[in-house]
Amino acid sequence: MSLRAPDRLLLASARRGGVWVGVTVLTSLLLTGATLALPAVMGRTLDAVLGHGDVARWLALSGVLVFVLVAVDAVDDLVGQAAEARSTAWLRHTLLRHVLALGTRATRRFTPGDLVSRLVGNSARTGDAASGLVWIVMGVVPPLGAIVALALIDYWLCLTFLAGMPILVLLVRAFLRDISDAGEGYFRVQGTIAARLVDALGGIRTITAAGTLDREAQRVLAPLPEVHRHGLGMWNALARISARGDLVVPLLVVAVLAVAGLGLTQGRITPGEVLAASEYVIMAAGIGGVMSSLNELAQARAAAARVAEVIAEPAMAYGSERLPEGPGRLQFRGVTVQGADGPVLNDLDLTIPGGALVAVVGRSGAGKSLLAALAGRLVDPDEGEVLLDGVPLRRLAREELRRAVAYGFERPVLLGETFADAIGFGSGSPSPGELAARARAARADGFIRRMPAGYASRVADTPLSGGEAQRVGLARAFVQAGRVLILDDVAASLDTVTEHHISQVLTGALADRTRLIVTHRASTADRAELVVWLADGGVRGRGTHRGLWADPEYRAAFQPLSVTRTPVRTGAGGAR
Template sequence: MTAVPAAERPLTFRAAVRRSLAWLPLIAAAAVLGSLGALALPLALAAAVDAVAAGGDATGPVALAAGLIALGVACDLAESSAETACAADAAARLRTGMVRRVLGAPHRISRFDTGDLVARISAGAADAAHAGPSAVGAVAAALPPLGALAILVWLDWRLAAAFAVGLVLVAMVLRLFAKQTTAAARQYQAAQSEIAARLTEALDGGRTIAAAGTAGAETRRVLSGLPALARHGRAMWRALSAAGARAAVAGPLATVGVLAVAGFLVAAGRLSPGELLAAGQYAMMGAGLGSLTGVVAATARAKAAVARIAEVHDLSAMSYGTDTLPPGTGRLEFTGVTVDGDAGPILRDLTFAVPGGATAAVVGASGSGKSVLAETAARLRDPDSGTVTLDGRPLSALSRTELRRALSLATARPALAGATLADALGPGRPRTLIVDAATAVGAHDFATRLPAAYDTPLPDLPMSGGEAQRIGLARAWHAERLLVLDDATSSLDLLSADRVEQALAASDRTRLVVTYDATQADRADLVVWLEAGAIRATGPHGDLWDDPDYRAVFAR
């Protein structure tokens, strides 16, 4: 059986811990060594006290105690540094995996708001990255009290019995605290994401809000989640304060119980004064179990964050094959293609073929599935059943490089990314190819009028909708066999649109054009008419025009 790559496995708290394995041995070693030093220190101090009480030389025990203190400081520094590096590395890995899924399968994340995704990827990944260090910290922090219990058994079982009672009480306090904190932390993170989602919506619609004069109302809407955020934050603080109060009662009980028993044992001559001191210090270690609340709180936040980012991480990432395309002219074929949505099929049993080098227009009423067909043809999403092939090869069997070299998609509202105009026009491509593509779609004149031409920073570009579409077209122009245009020239003026049409006609690539324009449909070699996700008819535009329902598609 083929092993599933770690990046593709479901994300659980344990899986998040495993992603930190490179650093955890160092963290664990420093924590264990520090704990052993802390356990040895009371015995060294006891030996020093007994040596002084007996009139002997305490130099050796005192030097040992000083060395153990220095060891503890060094271990704390090493553990802190390793935890910081481990969390940074784990956060980078988690964010990389989430961004890859978000960008690789955009249709699967439509149920998440943009702001919510940003919050999960940024703050959520940072909290989840502490899964490994917090898990090791929880185990390591339990070593001193458990070791103290073992040493008290060695000193006298009655000391251990008194200590164990308080230890159980404090452990019960911590268990309740962990449960309460985990629930409150997840609700707090969810409230943060809701505020981030509303803020993102407001920023996207900033011009509309300003024009409508509704900034005040929108501010109240964005911040309407603050009371819930405050409520969940107070819940975490209440859980922490309650745990502290309970530990303040349970912890001293362990100390008082051990000291009382130790006092009787000293009086009976069964313990030396140094051993009495050691017993008191070990009892304080048990009382100090309440300090584990910080570790427990970090673990609770990490668990809550892992659960939230797992909802995104566990979305199936799009996989690629290793095939290359055979020689061909770009024949596109849909065979029994069905694409499911949340409310039922979006596309239903589509079967059609576009000959290599031909142009197919996809038309239909709004909501008929045209854009989903375009995404499926460009393999931005896979069909739930059926196959899409290019020159006889299933798109899913092609390597990522081969697929993206062979086909591309341009949309009506392209999202432009990159530092400069050149980056937006052709990310990672040679400047000559960028200029050729820009010239073909009429973006070169626009670029040369800018102060820094193609090197103009993207945020400084004064773009209209048509100019953005030209940039999107240029970015997709590199496709060697299939160019999918989803209403990609709707904002161009007639002259610019005609120029793009001429450039397309001069190429021998197959074109799949989603359009509402009867003129574009008339120019196409084939029309695929969609209705409610199914093919109503295929054929030349002139043959379909006699149908009044077909003419109604363009009456908008």
């Protein structure tokens, strides 16, 4: 029988505890051995006192066992924490690498807040299984050893206890079912709250401006009653098992002690063995400790299921081929991408000439940004393929593709400690001179040099306007662009003067690259050598901006919906 994904992940996580898991096993064995030996030694001590035996020797041995229990228990906690820390660290690294390998698919399948919840909270809970599995296994040993000890004292004691075992088994089975269901729901709702909180933080300016702080707080915390319900379910499961255990265990103890008392009167066992039997029967019926360990395991398994769900999502696979010499020609062959309400792009055939400056235009939802994402394999088509200089993107090695294609986005995220790091962020290692040159091309060099530490200034400590952040993002794209530069509506945060300057760079210093520009601005389309007009899931038209401008539906792609039928007059230079 094959293990399920959460169970495989738990075992893999436990193995990553390394040597500390082995030390935990040793300390747990010492604890188990001392725990099983102590009742027998105490019984022999009592018999020695009553029979005038070697009391000092048995008292000394009892003291040694108590010391071992205290000392080893402390060491066991320490090494257990070390094993859990190693397991959790491995699991978080594994999950983070996989989330990043998923690329844009990660945030389409899971919300950012939910991913953070799984990476932080659920990974830590799963990592607890490293020592938890050892404690659960070792937690079963004392009851089994106690049953054997009862048989060694008197087989009637063992048979009496075993008569009540089926009841304990049923209690454990019911507990595991209840605690697993409640744990899965608890972690799922925690992820929902985390997702809503991240959304709220991302839109904090809108929330503040709208004056909806209280309403948003209520929305984020709306699932709390469900968290309470699942948490209460876990506590109720523990309460039920405790109550039933408190009923069953004393009955078993009384039954075994009654048989032990009968054996004492018949001379089969000694008073010390009666004392030992009273301890062993409690140990054998020690459902509380086992239930506590099983509760921890059930919660770890529920958390592992959420982590395994992300890891099970297939990451984007890359090939091993290299690009031949070429100008950066892009080909879309029969490309179809499905959306929620049908295909966004349907059986699209398109060739982007190498080294051309191409503008992609169309109404909102026409698939412009999707086409840009396909061009550099940020997403894969559901059908068809995209080729760069004759090589399908799926067959290219990751490093080869990322060196060849660079992106600039509408709202860039600046990654790295300093501005030099942010501009140089990518597969290459540009020189300081190249960083500065590309920053000048993006009109970012001036305000960066005015900062206290220039390019060494920390990004996190420097407030930037939207336009400044956009220019730093453009500088990064300029540095990383090999054969193809893709700019997805980057002019949205730029003033007219800066946009004009960037256009000069695109037609000057970067003219040897294929430049694919997604735009809503007629002025940008007018400067392009080729315009690709998307509509109705495909290419509605292609040509120059001036040639397409005669079509009123094309003109409408650059206008607000409320004025799409208003005639637009253009001068000799085209629309601006």
